[in-house]
Amino acid sequence: MTSQKPLLVVLGATGNQGGSIISHFLSLSPSPYALRAVTRDPSSAKATSLASRGVDVVTGNFDEPSSLEAAFKGASAIFSVTDFWYAYADPSQREKAVAAGQSIGAFCREYEAQQGRNIIDAAAKVDTLDRFIFSALPNATKVSGGKYTHVYHFDGKGIAEEYGRSAHPKLWEKTTVLYAGLFLENLLGPTGAFTLPKLNEAKDTLTLTLADPVASAPLPMYSVVDDTGVLVQALLLAAPGKRIVGVKEWLSYRGFATTLARTLKKGIEFVDVNPDLSSGDPELDQEHMDMMGFCVEFGYDGGLVDKSIVQPADLGVSANLLSTTKWCEKQDWDSVLQVSP
DSSP: OOOSSOEEEEETTTSHHHHHHHHHHHHSSSOSSEEEEEESOTTSHHHHHHHHTTOEEEEOOTTOHHHHHHHTTTOSEEEEOOOHHHHHTOHHHHHHHHHHTOOHHHHHHHHHHHHHHHHHHHHHTOTTOOEEEEEEOOOHHHHTTTSOOOOHHHHHHHHHHHHHHHHOHHHHTTEEEEEEOEEGGGGGSGGGGGTSOEEETTTTEEEEEOOTTGGGSOEEEEOHHHHHHHHHHHHHHSOSSOEEEEOSEEEOHHHHHHHHHHHHTOEEEEEOSOOOOOOSOHHHHHHHHHHHHHHHHHOTTSTTTOTTEEOGGGSSSOOOOOOHHHHHHHSOGGGTOOBOO
16 A cells, blocks of 8 residues: 655664664654665564564665665655674675775775765665765764774764765755764663773762773763654754764763762762773774774764764754653663672
């Protein structure tokens, strides 16, 4: 049955950003858009669950432009996102990197950039398209003047954004670029242990062991699960042509720890010493070190030097993102926080 509603096509629909968008629009009654979910594997449990809720689920391969052109057919709006880390963890991509004589990080940067170009080229061919939301991050190598050259998961997205702006100016008139902020959900996983405070049960206090300047650098706190769908709805209502950072509020790691302590009704202490940040993957460690250096000097979004980046409050349309405190109140911290010895 053909829907009379405009069609919103969502890439990465079973992932973090795309999944948030699909879930948000499904929660609206009525949804202003018919929804099409583009995924690598329509037979996956997540994809079949979306199909059971009335979402049109189709296959899309970012390496095959023809599949994207088919997925985008009839779209009024498209949300685009690529995933550096999926490729980084793929053994077949590591084999290709070795064969090409490249590091896995540099190889995946170029791979992600090409996927972004493929998506942009396909979107530019859609004559029904009114809006294009392109999830990206700044090109840290370019913004830093070559100082930070290993922030590969930023650079690939930034390279693709630059391509879209130069190669498809008509499409870019319809485009909003979203720099999704620091995923708060990452704090709940293994990597969060480096930047979360530990619980001292004897003192009923949270202790954050992290040194300046990283500990006090402002970062855009953002829930990829809770915020992306809400923010994309606002972006579709606002005028295009902007680059916006997805952010609840700008907080440093110390600021977040203070918010968390207040939420949990605990004391807070800071130790100005860096923990051992080694992951066992030297290239990944270099990526993280360069990323934090870039964030300290240039801002997560490059906004300390690029004043064209706007905030959700600048949209002229209310996004109504929940506060970091409200996000903290929803989490099961007993299962997340490590207890200090």
